[in-house]
Amino acid sequence: MIKLLNVLYSNIRICAHSTSQMAHKVFVYGTLKRNEPNHHWLTKPENGTSKFVAEGTTKSKYPLIIATRYNIPFLLHSPGDGNHVKGEIYEVNDLMLSKLDILEDHPNYYVREIDDITVTKGNDTETQKCWVYFLKKFKPELLQRPAMDNYTSRGSHGLVYMESNNESTVDDLDDVVRK
Numbered sequence: 001m002i003k004l005l006n007v008l009y010s011n012i013r014i015c016a017h018s019t020s021q022m023a024h025k026v027f028v029y030g031t032l033k034r035n036e037p038n039h040h041w042l043t044k045p046e047n048g049t050s051k052f053v054a055e056g057t058t059k060s061k062y063p064l065i066i067a068t069r070y071n072i073p074f075l076l077h078s079p080g081d082g083n084h085v086k087g088e089i090y091e092v093n094d095l096m097l098s099k100l101d102i103l104e105d106h107p108n109y110y111v112r113e114i115d116d117i118t119v120t121k122g123n124d125t126e127t128q129k130c131w132v133y134f135l136k137k138f139k140p141e142l143l144q145r146p147a148m149d150n151y152t153s154r155g156s157h158g159l160v161y162m163e164s165n166n167e168s169t170v171d172d173l174d175d176v177v178r179k
């Protein structure tokens with residue numbers, strides 16, 4: 001009996017261990033992309049692991065806009081409006097996913113959801129299911145802002161991203177979130 005319990009226990013441990021090492025695919029479209037101001041978050045060893053998978057484009061159209069006094073990029077959850085948005089897919093471990101959730105303040109600010117991302121390889125296209133950080137309960141006036149299809153902080157829009165501390169995110173939330 002004891003032996004059986006031990007076997008069961010070690011199997012449970014193996015399962016728990018493997019789920020804690022899950023790989024998650026995340027599609028990033030804003031400041032987390034290569035050469036953008038928060039990319040270092042994905043490469044910092046203390047945050048866990050991340051591996052570049054491919055460039056991709058949202059299968060649905062969404063408005064990609066810049067808002068708040070800190071010039072933060074947002075993908076508004078309004079499918080069909082805006083453009084097919086370009087970004088990068090990364091495979092991350094559990095720890096990195098939890099660190100990204102902290103950076104994006106999911107689920108209070110951005111909300112992380114699975115969405116279809118189109119990846120083109122030569123003549124083939126495939127769809128990959130990835131996590132994406134959306135702004136869901138946004139103020140409707142944000143739909144009036146110019147919608148981009150490929151974000152860069154230093155683009156011709158002139159709205160360079162400004163790093164904000166956590167205190168300021170609390171007040172910039174009011175700029176964009178519908179009450």
Ligand code: PCA
Nearest residue numbers: 028029030031032033133
């Ligand atoms: N960081 C996340 C969401 C918006 C942002 O700036 C990203 O790059 O996908």
